[in-house]
Amino acid sequence: MDPAFAVLLLSAIAAAASTVGVLPLVRRPHVPLVAIGWAHALAGGAMLGAAFVLMTATPNRSPDVAALGALLGIAFVRLTHMASGTEDLDLDRLDETSGMYGYRVLLVNALHSAFEGVAIGAAVMVDLPFGVFVALAMGVHNVPEATALSAVLRAHGVRLRHAAGLAFVSNVPQILMAVATVALIRTEPSLLPWALGFAFGAMVYLVLAEHLPESYRKAGYTTIALVTIVAMGIVVLMGGGRGG
Numbered sequence: 001m002d003p004a005f006a007v008l009l010l011s012a013i014a015a016a017a018s019t020v021g022v023l024p025l026v027r028r029p030h031v032p033l034v035a036i037g038w039a040h041a042l043a044g045g046a047m048l049g050a051a052f053v054l055m056t057a058t059p060n061r062s063p064d065v066a067a068l069g070a071l072l073g074i075a076f077v078r079l080t081h082m083a084s085g086t087e088d089l090d091l092d093r094l095d096e097t098s099g100m101y102g103y104r105v106l107l108v109n110a111l112h113s114a115f116e117g118v119a120i121g122a123a124v125m126v127d128l129p130f131g132v133f134v135a136l137a138m139g140v141h142n143v144p145e146a147t148a149l150s151a152v153l154r155a156h157g158v159r160l161r162h163a164a165g166l167a168f169v170s171n172v173p174q175i176l177m178a179v180a181t182v183a184l185i186r187t188e189p190s191l192l193p194w195a196l197g198f199a200f201g202a203m204v205y206l207v208l209a210e211h212l213p214e215s216y217r218k219a220g221y222t223t224i225a226l227v228t229i230v231a232m233g234i235v236v237l238m239g240g241g242r243g244g
């Protein structure tokens with residue numbers, strides 16, 4: 001299959017999976033805060049797992065390049081947070097009713113998904129089965145991430161179907177960046193270890209800066225650590241190591 005078509009299809013499926021995230025809100029519009037914490041922990045754990053398998057897929061002769069890519073990924077996340085004024089945004093303020101707050105939460109989610117798009121694109125360029133695995137992992141992770149987002153949107157009076165639509169829209173940057181990453185690496189194959197490292201650094205940083213602080217605030221340290229580790233472990237075990 002042509003990598004450009006494959007990445008478009010895979011990232012679109014991953015983004016569409018986010019709409020499933022509104023289902024827990026069908027019967028109860030107000031989700032307990034502890035459940036939002038678990039949703040963040042599940043999403044964060046899956047991201048850590050995906051980041052790990054991406055790093056193990058780095059070609060053997062370029063760990064230094066991947067490390068530099070990771071630094072670049074971290075710097076880019078930090079810069080986008082600073083440029084958009086969202087570095088200290090609390091993502092789960094259900095009592096905050098201003099429209100500006102809802103807009104900023106959507107913006108954070110859209111930026112977040114763009115970095116995950118780089119992960120899907122780079123994985124497809126490693127090989128197709130690996131691309132399918134990472135896209136599926138990101139798709140599954142999009143579900144609890146969308147649950148956390150929809151809980152905020154619903155608390156702001158957004159209708160369920162609109163929340164599903166917005167969850168998908170916030171993941172459109174994932175599709176765009178996945179396609180752009182494939183296009184870039186096809187033009188310049190030496191960028192693959194850079195892209196793998198970039199996605200690793202960006203995703204680990206996003207977990208540490210966004211998902212985990214939110215989780216810890218909503219639920220206890222021990223349960224969140226356990227949920228995160230189990231989610232990460234499942235992705236790592238299913239993805240396997242590529243190095244060596």
Ligand SMILES: [Zn+2]
Nearest residue numbers: 043047112145
């Ligand atoms: Zn995520």
